[in-house]
Structure formats: structure tokens, C-alpha cells
Amino acid sequence: MGDGFKIFELVKKVLFTDFVKGLSITLGYNVSRSITHRYPDEEKWIPYRRFRGLHTLNKDEHGRELCVACELCSKACPTQCITVIPMEDDTGRGIADRVAKVWKVDLVRCLFCGYCEDACPTRAVRLGREYELACIDSRCNVRQREELLHPQPTPEAFEGGVVARATFIRKKRSIKVKADLMNTKKRSI
Amino acid sequence: MEQLFFYIFAITAVVAAILVVSMRNAIHSAFFLIVCLLQVAAIFVLLRSPFLAAVQVFIYVGAVMVLFLFAVLVLDVGKEAFREHMHSQSVPSLVMVAALLVIMGFMMFSGKLTVPPGAYNEAALAKNTEVIGRAVYTKFVFPFEVVSLLLLIALIGAVVLVMRERGKGADRNKPEDI
């Protein structure tokens, strides 16, 4: 029994079976399609909704800011990277007459834990799906309220988890990859 | 043309040989020894003996010198060992060299060191390997076999020596890694 097994092993060694097996596997991979995302030239990954990226400040259906400057988010934040300064404003900018004068987040310190959105009583702050956060000087790491109030390119309703066709836009002070949400496909990994 | 090449090779070989003994660093000596051996191989080619030339390069330069370098690299030869060059033997060695040169020169000029080429003319030597093979396996088969036996004995001797040393040590049977 044991001897037969040994002879079998020896025959396997002499015929290089393991070696050939390995080679056939790598050959299979060699001719299979590559799974590389052609980011940023042609494709861009659109994350799922659960993704936690750049903060966004939401508005209600009448265009009023949802944030009531309660500062709960900045209290909940473990890294103290959100600064909220409230002020009074009854012109209908916000849903209440207390709105944020300053609402800024320091992205270098943020660890994208999502505690801020959990703490928010009005669901004003959400972590969106924008992940291209690199920029060319340290000031632009602090994102201001005005910028965060713009809706993000990927709408909340969009399912995500797909690869979209994209174009690479190179400007003097920035680069951007613009995704075409109409032209997407699932990518098996 | 051939003369010119011969002188180039010969002079390089002699210069390299002198450098071998005068270098202060063992690795540099080894390098010049390689140069010297290669020049000798080139001279073999000029002598219509490409087989010997190839074997010279293959065995001496390709194998023996590599092993030699391996040993030199592993050994820790201090600088002091090379400080003293002639080991106070300069006078006897000079005398010996002079005597050797005189004898060799005398023999060369009196024509005692040349051998008639015999049956081996250009055409026969074109089949260099065959000529050597035939000579070694027919006419010189006895000395050839004796030499092989000698090499075998040396090989077995080396193995026995190493084995005995291994047996003595307590845990010497672990494979030595590099």
C-alpha cells in the first residue's frame, strides 16, 4: 500500500505533473480577460450606497438646508474634525431659524467612520460616494459648507456597485474623472 | 598577422601573470589569473588547437577559477597577510628565475625545444577534436586511464576527509546554508 503510493509519487515527479498543472493554470489566466479597472482613462468604479466618502449636506424638497447647527455631529466626531458655528437666520435658508454660519470638515483628520451622520437629528450630513479627494494644497483639505451643499455627481437614488464609462479631465489646477452613469456595467471580480 | 596576434596575447599573458603575483589583493590576483589563462587559450587557438582552447576556458577559467574565487570570498584574508610580498625569499627566488630563464633560452636557441609537427598538418588538424579523441583513446589509453583513476582517488579522498571531520563534531550534520 505504502509502496504503491510512493511509486505513484515518483512517477508524478518524473513526469513533472505538478509542474504541468501549475503551468496550465497560469496559461489559463494568461489568456483570460484581465480584471483591471481602466481607471482613470476609461472607467470609474461607482461604489455602493453604503460607501462612506466625502460629506454632503442635504437640503429638503423646498431647497432649505436641513442642518440646524446643533453641533451634535462635531461632538460625536472622534477626531474633532467638524467645526460648526451657528447663527440665527429666519429668511428660510434652513428648516429652522438656526442655521450654520460655518460648517467645515477637515478631511485630513476625518476617518470616515460615519458617526457624524448617525448623530445628526435631521439627516443633514451624509457621507457620500465621492472618493477622489486628493488636491494640490493643504487648504483645500478643509471643505466648507458652501461646497458641501452642492449635490454630489452620484445621486442618492443610484444603486452603485458598478463600473461606469468615464472621461479623464485634466485642468491646470485639478484633475477629475467624470463618470457617465448611463453607461455602466457590472464587473465580476 | 598571426605573429602580431601571438605577441599581443603573449605580452598580455606575461603582464597579467606578473600582476597576479604583485597584486596586494587576492581578488585582483584572481582576476589577472583569469586574464592570463584566457590569453593562453587564445594562443592555443593560434596553434590550431581550438579544442584545447575551449577546454582551457571551460575547465580552468570556467570551473577552477570560480571555485577558487568562492574559497577566497569565503575566507577572511586580512590585509596583513598581503603586506609582506616576497616573504624574505627574494634573493633565492631571483636566482632561481634567472637560472630557469638561462636554461630555457639556451634550449630554445639551440633548437632543443621544437618538435617536428609529424603527421599533424593543417588538414589533419581541421578535425581537431577527432585527432585528440583518437590519440587519447588508442595510443595513450593507458596513461589516460591512470590519470582518470588518480582523479577518482583524489575525489574519494576528499569525500572521506570531509566525512571524517563531520563525524567528529557534535552537530555538524545539519546542512550548511549560505
Added chain:
Amino acid sequence: MMPDISIILETLLIVVKAFIVTMVLFVMPLPLTWLERKIAGHIQVRLGPWRVGPHGVLQPFADMIKLILKEDILPYKADRFLFVLAPVLSMVPAFAVYAAIPFGESFKIPGIEREMTLYLTDMNVGVLYILAVSGLGVYGMIFGGWASNSKYALLGGLRSSAQMISYEIALSFASIGVVMMANSLSLVDIVKAQGGSLLNWNIFYLPVGPIWFAVFMIGGFAESSRIPFDLPEDEGTLSSGFHTEYSGMKFAFFMLAEYIAMVTISVLSVIMFFGGWNAPFNIPLPIPPIFWFVGKVAFFIYVFMWVRFTLPRYRYDQLMNIGWKILIPVSLVNILLTGFMRIG
């Protein structure tokens, strides 16, 4: 007057051929590095070089520019003489091998009534010459490793010398087997002996042919220090082995030598086992023999890269065991077998 002209022409032809071969060899590593990365990429289900030029074909040129512009560092307390010489020492033998390698038989040059051979010389000790000269490349590694005054480099040099000694024996035995099968040391004769059809190729000289081929390939992988036998430049343990301290063009020379060594082993395996420029079977189409030759060599180059991205590296003691305890006994038995078959 007449013979004079032909001698001059002959010399001129040799110079031109040598020049062409050298140039081709110099340029060869450029597409090969690209190909190697591409194959590496696709085997790992990636794309490989992509951004410099279409499909990254200009990547080697970018690398070349980088290597030329890089600072040429001479390490502290390095041995200047041997440190500078070592890359050349490893490159020259790699080129010199091609003096004896035939790429085809001869053809008539259109215009002048002359035969042109597709080899520089047909040495009657061709196989020995190639084995001897290709073995010299190791000095570049040893001296380079020693001269850099670095422990990693020295260990790389040591390993390469030990590996060289062990595997050159196997490689030479395999060549002896081929010489026995072809009855000649000349590479042109070895190819001619395999003419006719597929079944005359040495690899199909059953049962010894395939064994010789296996021994030759394993020896060849070790000789050109490619994975799985690239112990001299083992990144995992020696940072990068004998060329740790080299940068810029000197490093490029080492790379060049390594790629040419790989091509040499591919060419030799085609010449010795796969019938050189002979077509596998009779095809009525006028396909030039050089086409078969280049095609087969290209296949073997692919095999080298394919194996590189399939197998892991052997341990040093495994390397020595394979060399001394498997390849050499197998070769010795096989020589005996081949001898009997040649008599019978």
C-alpha cells in the same frame, strides 16, 4: 587580383554580420522587458504596462531614459576597478556566445553571386565554445558582488558561483548527450542531423531525448539565473543580490546580460533539441527556414517567462540537492543509455 577581392568581401561580410548580430542583441532586451511585464500582468489577471504608448509599448524606452539619467553611484569603499569592470564582464561573454550560434544555413544574396551563411563561424568545437564562454558571465556577478563592499551583494556573488559550478555540469552533460546523438560538436551539423521531419528532432529521440531536454532546461534556467533558480538576486533575502549596489547604466548592463542569457538558452534548446531551422513537417509553401527558427525561439522565450510567473523560488539547499543529487546521476545514467542506443 580576384582572390583579394573575395577575401575583402568575406571580411566585410563577417564585420557586417557581427555588427547586425550585436545590434539585434543590444535592442532585444527592450521588447523582452515589455513582453515580460505584459506576460506577468496577464498571468496575474492584470494589464501590465499600459500608459506609455498604446498598450505600453514605449515603456522600455521610458525605462531606458530613466536608467541613463539615473545617478551612477559608486558605493563607499567599493573597489573602483572591479566595480566598473563587472557589468562589462557579465555582458561581453553573453554577446561572444553568438559568434558560434547559427541562425540558419546559407542563402544567395540577390544581385551579387555570393552565398551568405547565416552564422558568423561554424566552429568545429561550437558546443564546447558556447558552454565555455557562457560560463564566463558568472565573473561579472562574482566580481560585482565582491567589489560593491556590501554583504548582500557578496552573498549574491557567492551563491552565483556555487550555482554556476553545480549546474554547468548538468548543462554540459546534456550537451554531451546531444553531441552523441548528432555525432558532431558543430552546431550546424547538429541541426543538419535533425533534418527531415519532426521525428528526427533530438527531443523525439526516445527514450533519452526528453530526459536530456529536461536536464538541459533545468540547467539552463539555473545558468541564466531565472526564477525558479534566481538565488543570486533573491529579492526576499538578499534585497537584490549581486547588483544591489548598482544603479543606472551599470545596472542596465547586468539586466542586458541576463536577458541575453535567457535568449541564448532558448536558442540553444531550439538548436539542440527542436531541429533548429528545420520545418516540423513538409509544407509545400515557401516558408524561409529563419521563420521556423525565430518562431521556435520565441516560443521558448515565452516558456521562460511563463515559468517565471508560475513557480516560486527554490531554497538554496534544494537548489544544491537538485543539481548534485538528481541532475548529475540522471545525466550519467543517460549518457550510458545514449551510448548503448548509438551502438545498437
